[in-house]
Amino acid sequence: MLRVRVWVVVLLCSCPSLAWGYGYGREDDPLLKAFQVAVTAAQSKDVAGARAALEGVRWQVKELKQAEDLGVDLGPRLEAAHAEGATSAQLLESWANLLYLALLQKFHWNLQEKLADYHTSRARLESAVAYYESALAGNVRKDDLRRRQADPKAPSRHEDVMAQFSAARQALGSPGLFGAGERDPDPAAFRAAVRRIAGHLKAVFPGFVHPGSKGR
Amino acid sequence: MRSAAAWLAAALVLGGLAWRVLLGECSPGTFDEVSFLRALGQYDLLAFEPHFPGYALSVLLARIPYALGSSAPYAWVAGVLGVLVAPWVYAAAGRGAGGVLACAALAGSPLAASLGARPLADAGASALLVGGVALALRPRPRLAALLLGAAAAAKPDYALFGSALIPLLGPRPWRQAAATLGCWVAPLALAVWAAALGCGGWAPFVDEATRFVHGHLFEWGGTAAVDGRPRLLRFARPLGEALGAQGWVAFPAVLAALALMTRAPREARRAVVWAALPYVLYTVFAQNLEHPRHVLPLVLIGALLAGQGLNRLRAPLPLRWALLAVLAFGALSGTWRQAAQREARGRPTDALLALLEGCDPLGTRLYTGQQARPLRERGPALDVRAARDLADVARLVAADPAPPGVILVGSQVAGAQRLPLVLRVEGLTLYRWDPSRAGL
Numbered sequence: 001m002l003r004v005r006v007w008v009v010v011l012l013c014s015c016p017s018l019a020w021g022y023g024y025g026r027e028d029d030p031l032l033k034a035f036q037v038a039v040t041a042a043q044s045k046d047v048a049g050a051r052a053a054l055e056g057v058r059w060q061v062k063e064l065k066q067a068e069d070l071g072v073d074l075g076p077r078l079e080a081a082h083a084e085g086a087t088s089a090q091l092l093e094s095w096a097n098l099l100y101l102a103l104l105q106k107f108h109w110n111l112q113e114k115l116a117d118y119h120t121s122r123a124r125l126e127s128a129v130a131y132y133e134s135a136l137a138g139n140v141r142k143d144d145l146r147r148r149q150a151d152p153k154a155p156s157r158h159e160d161v162m163a164q165f166s167a168a169r170q171a172l173g174s175p176g177l178f179g180a181g182e183r184d185p186d187p188a189a190f191r192a193a194v195r196r197i198a199g200h201l202k203a204v205f206p207g208f209v210h211p212g213s214k215g216r
Numbered sequence: 217m218r219s220a221a222a223w224l225a226a227a228l229v230l231g232g233l234a235w236r237v238l239l240g241e242c243s244p245g246t247f248d249e250v251s252f253l254r255a256l257g258q259y260d261l262l263a264f265e266p267h268f269p270g271y272a273l274s275v276l277l278a279r280i281p282y283a284l285g286s287s288a289p290y291a292w293v294a295g296v297l298g299v300l301v302a303p304w305v306y307a308a309a310g311r312g313a314g315g316v317l318a319c320a321a322l323a324g325s326p327l328a329a330s331l332g333a334r335p336l337a338d339a340g341a342s343a344l345l346v347g348g349v350a351l352a353l354r355p356r357p358r359l360a361a362l363l364l365g366a367a368a369a370a371k372p373d374y375a376l377f378g379s380a381l382i383p384l385l386g387p388r389p390w391r392q393a394a395a396t397l398g399c400w401v402a403p404l405a406l407a408v409w410a411a412a413l414g415c416g417g418w419a420p421f422v423d424e425a426t427r428f429v430h431g432h433l434f435e436w437g438g439t440a441a442v443d444g445r446p447r448l449l450r451f452a453r454p455l456g457e458a459l460g461a462q463g464w465v466a467f468p469a470v471l472a473a474l475a476l477m478t479r480a481p482r483e484a485r486r487a488v489v490w491a492a493l494p495y496v497l498y499t500v501f502a503q504n505l506e507h508p509r510h511v512l513p514l515v516l517i518g519a520l521l522a523g524q525g526l527n528r529l530r531a532p533l534p535l536r537w538a539l540l541a542v543l544a545f546g547a548l549s550g551t552w553r554q555a556a557q558r559e560a561r562g563r564p565t566d567a568l569l570a571l572l573e574g575c576d577p578l579g580t581r582l583y584t585g586q587q588a589r590p591l592r593e594r595g596p597a598l599d600v601r602a603a604r605d606l607a608d609v610a611r612l613v614a615a616d617p618a619p620p621g622v623i624l625v626g627s628q629v630a631g632a633q634r635l636p637l638v639l640r641v642e643g644l645t646l647y648r649w650d651p652s653r654a655g656l
Contacts, residue, residue: 036615043614092617119416122263138618141578141599148578156578159597166596177259177272177410180279 029127031057031102032134035095042091050091051082057098064101070108070211072101077209097208099135100201103128104211107194115185118175125172129165136201137161143204157200168193221312225319229302232323233295236332236339239555240288243594244335245563247586250593252290252335256282261414261424266337268428270411273369273403274337294332294339298322301347301363305516308350309523313540317526320543321519322346326550327512330558338509341371346516349380349491353484353520357384357392361399368400369407374513376498380491433502469546472539477518479525488521564643565590568626571644572598581620583609583649585628605630606654613649623649631655 034053041049065073074097080086081094106124115121140158147154171190176182202210244250251266255275261268266275274293281289302319309318322328322343332339348363361381368375378400385393415421477485492514503510522543529536561567565587572582573595581599584591588602599620603609609629613619625632627645634655635647 036611039617040611040614096617117416119260119262119420122260126263134615135617137599138616138620141620142618145578156597158578162596172258174258175260175413177276177279177414178406180276181257181259181283 029130031060031099032130035099035135038095039092042088042095045088047082047084047086047091050095054078054082060098060102064105070101070105072209072211072213074098074101074209093207096135096139096205099131100205100208101211103131103136103201104198106131107198111187111191111194114187115172115190118172118185121172121185122169125165125168132161132165132197136205140200140204157204161197161200164193164196168197221316222306225302225306225316228316228319228323229299232329232332233299235324235329235551236291236295236298237288239333239558240286240291241334242287244590245565246334247589249335250589252278252337254593256289259410259414261411262416262420268411268415268424269372270407270414271337271341271371272407272410272414273366274340274371276410277340277370278335288333288335290335290337290340291333294343297340297343297347298328298332301343301350304347304350304354305520308353309520310527312527313536314523314525314527316523317540317543318346318350318516318519318523320547321516321522324544324551325515325519325547326554327508327515329551330554331509331512336509337371338512341367341374342513342516344370345374345377345513346520349377349488349517350520352380352384352491353487355384357381357388357396358399360384361396362403365400365403369403372407373495373498373503373510375404376495377491377513379494380487383487383490469543473518473522473543476522476525476529476543479528480521481524481528484521484524488517492517561642565594567641567644569594569598571639571646572600575622579620580622580624582624582626582646583612583629584626587626587628603629606632606634607656609649610651610654610656613651625649 034057038050038053041047041053061075061078064070065075074094077097078094081090106128110121110124113121137158140161144154144156144158148156168190171186171193173183173185174181202208241249244253248267251264252271252275254263254265255271256279258265259270259272259275261270274290277293277297278289281292286292302322305318305322306315309315328339328342331342344363345367348360348367351360351363354360361384364374364377364380368378381396381400385396388396412418412421415424480488496514499510499514526536526540529539531539568582568584568587569591572580572591577595577598581601582588582591583601583603585602585604588600591598591600601612603612603625606625606629609623609625613623624638625635625647627633627647631654632645632647635650635653637645638648639646
């Protein structure tokens with residue numbers, strides 16, 4: 001019996017291992033997942049695939065439409081972008097618009113609740129960062145490059161957006177650890193940071209449906 | 217002679233403190249270092265600050281020097297805890313040359329010295345742990361239990377060393393045994409409570425714990441490796457590094473240390489096996505062997521045994537001291553070599569960051585493995601993203617509405633070597649993304 005156990009241990013020790021690594025929870029975000037499926041489908045002109053992804057996130061479109069939320073109806077824009085004859089560019093833009101509004105929604109609810117619950121506020125902010133990086137950052141960088149070609153000293157919007165995300169993170173405060181390092185949230189600083197982010201995005205994406213604008 | 221040995225041990229330990237503080241890393245070089253540095257400001261386990269299961273005591277202690285303005289607070293914690301436990305370690309190793317050997321390992325073995333300078337919990341927690349094991353050997357059960365519990369609160373997988381208390385609890389009246397157990401449980405319970413606070417409540421704590429345990433078992437823990445070498449070999453490699461076996465000078469020292477451990481008294485060897493066996497099994501089967509740091513507590517406890525063995529050696533006193541000198545030289549040569557390499561080349565993350573900052577940051581993206589996190593932390597505006605393998609890169613690029621003109625892939629991404637090589641310098645290899653060469 002002892003010999004069998006020794007062999008089992010030797011065999012287990014000799015098993016080659018698999019490759020993997022640490023990971024954040026970004027891949028679990030349903031909106032990001034749907035966005036990635038839709039963009040991949042759009043790149044290969046698979047409108048049906050993109051539409052299927054859209055059906056999975058209808059809840060988000062409905063949420064955004066509610067008056068106490070952003071009060072923005074992106075439905076018509078999305079429908080038009082997924083209709084027969086729509087271009088890939090339209091499709092991509094409509095999805096980027098959806099993630100842009102979802103990002104603003106996270107800011108909106110954090111401000112509405114005055115950053116009352118640290119962990120909820122933090123989760124929303126990290127989702128907003130993920131939406132920005134996945135859907136918007138590429139075009140913000142390209143806009144920076146265009147402006148730098150005209151004026152080499154033009155400040156980078158992308159760098160400022162990232163700096164404001166960092167400032168917003170600081171503004172959430174800290175719950176501390178048994179009282180050590182506790183900091184209260186600062187809604188005013190959070191508001192200032194996210195207004196700057198929203199301002200940059202509005203400037204780079206003038207064609208987007210924004211809160212207060214009418215969908216085209 | 218004993219007095220001179222005690223002074224020598226004290227000098228080594230104080231030298232270790234100075235080493236850690238003077239060479240303390242202020243910026244993150246690895247994934248986990250980001251976690252521990254961020255935890256100084258925000259204790260948020262859901263955001264990996266630090267990562268689950270919390271390391272509450274390490275973070276709490278590091279917040280003291282951090283609040284006083286230190287830029288390397290974890291190095292201070294590791295150094296000061298090393299100084300505090302050193303008298304117990306010296307005594308448990310049998311004082312004299314053996315005590316000096318155990319203190320030299322605590323202060324200056326390559327792994328202890330390099331980890332002590334990094335923003336991680338390992339060195340500080342290991343100091344508590346070896347202090348606890350030293351007290352268990354003497355035996356002073358309650359204080360040993362308190363230190364072992366504190367070590368577990370500082371680095372939760374060290375809870376496995378709680379088995380060191382089993383031989384101490386058995387022969388005692390139940391009241392004394394319960395008190396000893398209470399001394400071990402109390403700091404651990406506080407750490408669990410802190411972890412729940414760090415997750416925002418018990419329900420998210422349970423969710424995160426489930427996710428973490430699943431990840432540790434099936435994603436990044438015991439199954440993490442880029443190559444297919446047998447696990448025992450992968451376990452042995454960091455053990456060699458830990459003892460300073462980085463050249464011909466250190467190799468005999470490693471063998472001599474292992475031989476000395478077998479010369480320790482039988483009851484000490486038995487106690488150490490009780491203490492270390494669960495952790496060894498966990499490390500070999502379930503821990504991420506890519507990180508040599510998991511071996512550190514075994515090195516320090518092994519040095520305790522080697523110290524006892526050295527004192528029991530039937531050899532003239534000068535010969536024992538000569539052997540000690542060889543062992544210490546072997547270990548310290550590894551430490552010195554690591555520091556020299558660090559000074560000459562910097563960390564891989566430093567070199568990669570410098571390279572990326574030299575590229576056009578608006579038109580260049582890098583896909584890499586765990587290095588992505590420290591790079592993003594240090595250059596938030598850089599376009600650095602994490603990917604496991606080339607299929608992952610292909611998926612992420614296809615799902616990007618506006619990918620940049622230049623996409624680089626680091627050697628941490630599995631299969632990257634199939635791509636066209638862009639740059640290879642010491643410790644740094646970069647490839648250019650080319651889907652036609654990815655073999656997908």
